[in-house]
Amino acid sequence: xxxxxxxxxxxPLLGRDSEPSLFELSAPGRRxxxxxxxxxxxxxxxELVDAEYRAAEPVELAEIAERDLVAHFTRLSHRQxxxxxxxxxxxxxxxxxxxxxxxxxxVMPGFANVHPATPPSCSQGxxxxxxxxxxALCAIxxxxxxxxxxxxxxxxxxxxLLLMRAYHESQGERRTRVIIPDSAHGTNPASVVLGGxxxxxxxxxxxxxxxxxxxxxxxxxxxAGIMLTNPNTLGLFEEDIVEIATAVHDVGGLLYYDGANLNxxxxxxxxxxxxxxxxxxxxxxxFATPHGGxxxxxxxxxxxxxxxxxxxxxxxxxxxxxxxxxxxxxxSIGRLHSWHGNAVVLLRAWAYLRLNGGxxxxxxxxxxxxxxxxxxxxxxxxxxIPYDRRVMHECVVSAHSLEKDTGLRALDIAKRLLExxxxxxxxxxxxxxxxxxxxxxxxxxxxxxxxxxxDAFLLVANEARxxxxxxxxxxAPRTTPVGRVDEARAARHLVATFDHRDHGAx
Amino acid sequence: MTAAPxxxxxxxxxxxxxxxxxLSSLDDLFEAIPHAVRLAGGLDLPGHWxxxxxxxxxxxxxxxxxxxxxxxxxxxxxxxxxxEIPAVVxxxxxxxxxxxxxxxxxxxxxxxxxxxxxxxxxxxxxxxGLDVANASLYDGAAALVEAVNLAAAATGNQRVLCSAAVNPxxxxxxxxxxxxxxxxxxxxxxxDGVTDWGAxxxxxxxxxxxAVVVATPNYLGCLEDVATARETADxxxxxxxxxxxxxxxxxxxxPGSQGADVVVGEGQPFGLPLSFGGxxxxxxxxxxxxxxxxxxxxxxxxxxxxxxxxxxxxxxxxEQDIRRERASSNxxxxxxxxxxxxxxxxxxxxxxxxxxxxxxxxxxxxxxxEALLEIDGVEAxxxxxxxxxxxxxxxxxxxxxxxxxxxxxxxxxVVVDEGFEGTPYEGSLLVATTERRTRSEIDSFAQAFDxxxx
Numbered sequence: 001x002x003x004x005x006x007x008x009x010x011x012p013l014l015g016r017d018s019e020p021s022l023f024e025l026s027a028p029g030r031r032x033x034x035x036x037x038x039x040x041x042x043x044x045x046x047e048l049v050d051a052e053y054r055a056a057e058p059v060e061l062a063e064i065a066e067r068d069l070v071a072h073f074t075r076l077s078h079r080q081x082x083x084x085x086x087x088x089x090x091x092x093x094x095x096x097x098x099x100x101x102x103x104x105x106x107v108m109p110g111f112a113n114v115h116p117a118t119p120p121s122c123s124q125g126x127x128x129x130x131x132x133x134x135x136a137l138c139a140i141x142x143x144x145x146x147x148x149x150x151x152x153x154x155x156x157x158x159x160x161l162l163l164m165r166a167y168h169e170s171q172g173e174r175r176t177r178v179i180i181p182d183s184a185h186g187t188n189p190a191s192v193v194l195g196g197x198x199x200x201x202x203x204x205x206x207x208x209x210x211x212x213x214x215x216x217x218x219x220x221x222x223x224a225g226i227m228l229t230n231p232n233t234l235g236l237f238e239e240d241i242v243e244i245a246t247a248v249h250d251v252g253g254l255l256y257y258d259g260a261n262l263n264x265x266x267x268x269x270x271x272x273x274x275x276x277x278x279x280x281x282x283x284x285x286x287f288a289t290p291h292g293g294x295x296x297x298x299x300x301x302x303x304x305x306x307x308x309x310x311x312x313x314x315x316x317x318x319x320x321x322x323x324x325x326x327x328x329x330x331x332s333i334g335r336l337h338s339w340h341g342n343a344v345v346l347l348r349a350w351a352y353l354r355l356n357g358g359x360x361x362x363x364x365x366x367x368x369x370x371x372x373x374x375x376x377x378x379x380x381x382x383x384x385i386p387y388d389r390r391v392m393h394e395c396v397v398s399a400h401s402l403e404k405d406t407g408l409r410a411l412d413i414a415k416r417l418l419e420x421x422x423x424x425x426x427x428x429x430x431x432x433x434x435x436x437x438x439x440x441x442x443x444x445x446x447x448x449x450x451x452x453x454x455d456a457f458l459l460v461a462n463e464a465r466x467x468x469x470x471x472x473x474x475x476a477p478r479t480t481p482v483g484r485v486d487e488a489r490a491a492r493h494l495v496a497t498f499d500h501r502d503h504g505a506x
Numbered sequence: 507m508t509a510a511p512x513x514x515x516x517x518x519x520x521x522x523x524x525x526x527x528x529l530s531s532l533d534d535l536f537e538a539i540p541h542a543v544r545l546a547g548g549l550d551l552p553g554h555w556x557x558x559x560x561x562x563x564x565x566x567x568x569x570x571x572x573x574x575x576x577x578x579x580x581x582x583x584x585x586x587x588x589x590e591i592p593a594v595v596x597x598x599x600x601x602x603x604x605x606x607x608x609x610x611x612x613x614x615x616x617x618x619x620x621x622x623x624x625x626x627x628x629x630x631x632x633x634x635g636l637d638v639a640n641a642s643l644y645d646g647a648a649a650l651v652e653a654v655n656l657a658a659a660a661t662g663n664q665r666v667l668c669s670a671a672v673n674p675x676x677x678x679x680x681x682x683x684x685x686x687x688x689x690x691x692x693x694x695x696x697x698d699g700v701t702d703w704g705a706x707x708x709x710x711x712x713x714x715x716x717a718v719v720v721a722t723p724n725y726l727g728c729l730e731d732v733a734t735a736r737e738t739a740d741x742x743x744x745x746x747x748x749x750x751x752x753x754x755x756x757x758x759x760x761p762g763s764q765g766a767d768v769v770v771g772e773g774q775p776f777g778l779p780l781s782f783g784g785x786x787x788x789x790x791x792x793x794x795x796x797x798x799x800x801x802x803x804x805x806x807x808x809x810x811x812x813x814x815x816x817x818x819x820x821x822x823x824x825e826q827d828i829r830r831e832r833a834s835s836n837x838x839x840x841x842x843x844x845x846x847x848x849x850x851x852x853x854x855x856x857x858x859x860x861x862x863x864x865x866x867x868x869x870x871x872x873x874x875x876e877a878l879l880e881i882d883g884v885e886a887x888x889x890x891x892x893x894x895x896x897x898x899x900x901x902x903x904x905x906x907x908x909x910x911x912x913x914x915x916x917x918x919x920v921v922v923d924e925g926f927e928g929t930p931y932e933g934s935l936l937v938a939t940t941e942r943r944t945r946s947e948i949d950s951f952a953q954a955f956d957x958x959x960x
Contacts, residue, residue: 018815019617022625022853033859035590039945040869045757048868050891053729055759058861059632061852066594069853073622077603080618084602090611097512098606101557107600110568113575115582116783117920119905122578122912125570126782139550151644151784152839154826162685186827190836194655196686199831237538267549268536274543284839288512292843293619294609294641294803296785312682334682338585338647338675338772339783351564355511357554363510366532367520373535374523390538414612424612429827446514447523480614482810487613490808490820494797496638497628501807 091438094285116339127324142272143302156280156299161195175224208387225254231392245275264393267362378454382461394440408470583938620817635762643788646772657745663716671724674925699888721749727895736765756864777851801835870939
């Protein structure tokens with residue numbers, strides 16, 4: 001056959017041929033789509049759209065039979081690691097199991113097919129879910145009110161900073177700086193700048209916490225607030241949190257809680273009780289909404305009394321007569337979403353909270369912390385442990401001396417783990433640890449999975465020690481759909497669409 | 507021992523692990539937390555439910571909603587449309603390999619998601635007529651915010667001239683973000699439903715800008731003259747940002763071919779359920795000259811050690827985790843699963859299918875608009891040409907009409923209010939049609955509409 005077309009074969013599976021692109025599978029004249037019979041007049045397009053607006057030719061997409069479409073995306077799915085397949089110990093990502101019952105909720109037509117402009121009289125079920133979720137998030141964080149509009153954690157961060165700004169402005173103040181520890185996630189400084197503030201960085205003390213003396217030395221009335229992740233990205237609880245909160249509040253600043261690591265403290269301690277004023281949550285971490293290969297997420301932001309009037313609006317509320325409607329807070333910073341937030345993601349989070357209940361959430365935190373500490377004790381045999389004290393939900397180990405002695409880098413360990421059947425941990429973060437491996441097993445991995453994961457980590461280190469070289473790991477991964485990928489070439493010779501292929505984009 | 511439904515550990519296993527750590531209880535793990543701040547008495551939340559209990563409650567709540575369908579025929583749009591979603595798209599997009607994957611940080615085990623994004627990027631560049639597209643943003647509004655940030659950074663100019671016919675909720679979000687960025691947003695008024703670019707020529711007014719923003723079809727459904735917007739942008743030294751409707755792209759000239767520098771849009775029509783407003787999909791494309799300011803993730807093609815085609819996120823130096831406070835965007839998690847869904851839907855639609863849904867939507871709009879304009883007291887809110895959505899002036903409050911028609915089985919449209927205060931369009935009704943609307947649905951809708959006005 002001369003036409004390219006699709007071939008329904010499993011050949012491009014693990015470690016063999018590449019999967020052709022959708023455009024190579026296209027054969028002119030082939031189609032999948034069909035539509036409702038509508039009995040409408042068949043006006044030609046020329047009668048409906050003036051020539052000045054109209055395209056001469058339709059945009060070329062791809063022409064594919066439904067059977068080949070299925071074969072293509074099924075083959076792609078076989079070239080993809082996922083939580084459903086195995087452990088995903090990425091630090092600070094909280095890749096826990098995503099309950100199927102929450103998936104089932106997400107596709108119920110009574111939720112999925114509701115138009116966002118449906119009047120409240122016809123969307124009471126949705127509004128109740130959103131209000132109940134807000135109430136549950138406030139109970140978990142120790143806050144007064146929350147917005148569900150931000151579509152992801154980074155959007156939540158920016159929302160929090162805009163709330164901080166609006167609050168200070170309402171006090172007649174124009175503060176200029178926000179403090180961030182040097183161990184913070186990259187989204188924090190980026191969000192601070194988009195919030196119109198300058199970043200002031202504070203260092204880490206020898207116990208892995210915020211350097212309190214250094215913090216005090218940078219605090220003044222220009223400081224709008226501090227953004228903290230607690231437990232921090234080293235997996236350590238900020239022991240001085242009460243002193244930090246007092247010091248920041250004493251200069252009129254606010255405390256922002258980055259919820260990336262909330263899983264560790266569910267039901268144990270609440271950000272509000274630690275002194276935080278603003279909290280963002282990642283439902284796609286803590287509340288098990290699926291990550292989707294990089295979204296969708298949801299990043300609700302909860303605040304205390306002082307900030308509730310500034311929340312984005314319109315927001316779902318309980319009305320005096322017991323029904324549900326919308327209201328905009330009096331000093332609202334405005335909209336953060338076109339509609340009501342990533343509602344279906346929020347529905348999944350609501351379902352997850354119901355399935356766990358208050359009692360289950362506490363157990364989630366306890367076992368997440370148990371798993372991280374147990375795994376860390378196993379890894380101690382072969383890896384260095386910086387800031388050696390009890391960790392919370394994740395641990396950071398270093399391959400510094402392995403690298404020095406054998407050339408085995410954190411990146412090589414990551415790639416070798418892939419061929420041993422595990423997703424790699426987060427590597428080279430936090431930046432303050434050399435050759436860092438940041439590992440978060442989560443509470444949903446069994447002791448047997450943890451033991452196998454520990455064995456894999458130890459095997460990689462020990463084989464390098466025994467050989468006195470990192471040769472074995474440098475060749476990895478060999479059992480994955482493709483071998484080690486040439487990232488430098490991708491950046492140097494940009495091919496970001498199929499149409500760039502022949503000539504490159506440059 | 508407390509029950510947590512998704513924790514596999516037995517009590518004996520927990521005891522064994524604790525003993526290995528030299529601890530006697532789970533609470534010993536939390537010794538670093540000061541007692542003064544710990545939560546006494548546990549969370550103030552109900553106890554856990556079984557899946558069966560959850561399902562009962564979900565059924566009850568779902569029945570308090572009115573989804574669109576046979577019992578509530580959808581004529582509402584305003585950025586969220588009732589398009590066909592075939593079984594093949596729902597099935598493929600719900601494969602758990604796509605649903606439960608993380609961001610593709612390890613490309614060797616993420617080729618499935620990476621290749622799907624690469625194909626999605628290709629589709630978006632073709633639809634927009636631009637060079638590069640990112641891996642997605644949260645929704646159309648978020649894409650507009652990022653486009654304006656790109657334009658301001660690229661030109662070093664924070665003045666934004668935005669058409670009053672850009673989706674008002676997107677404009678509101680842009681205004682919220684401007685509180686942080688300091689962008690100065692000026693709204694350009696309309697004349698008969700389309701942007702009156704001449705209105706900005708005030709004597710002694712500013713002669714430069716960073717961004718000129720126009721939507722076509724615009725919020726009122728009218729087709730805009732992109733060439734005039736381009737001339738305006740050229741005169742002011744601004745980037746031209748065009749908000750487009752990706753379904754209309756099936757029949758209209760691409761924004762890129764008409765001079766757009768950045769094109770953004772709402773990708774919900776490509777296989778995403780209405781979902782009470784999210785998760786949706788922000789489409790974003792720009793010219794190659796601006797690729798180093800592209801927000802979010804970008805997938806590029808490369809090879810592996812054996813020379814096989816492979817995909818990887820690229821130009822990573824732009825991103826927040828590397829650039830930190832020097833980053834021009836904080837986007838991290840985006841909307842990958844929605845992009846994967848969209849490329850599957852576009853594969854199903856194909857070249858002819860996309861053109862066909864645009865044509866069918868436009869035919870339904872013509873038929874519906876003519877039928878509604880027959881009704882006494884109903885007038886067009888704008889005279890400019892429309893494609894698949896249109897605004898009507900009614901003799902009664904549009905909110906009242908919408909409430910009445912839900913009782914008759916129709917979601918009649920969306921009220922034009924927020925963002926149009928004090929304009930001739932305030933209080934009009936925005937009506938949209940898709941390829942799913944039939945002649946008999948429209949005939950019955952027009953009858954019910956007439957009755958509801960009396």
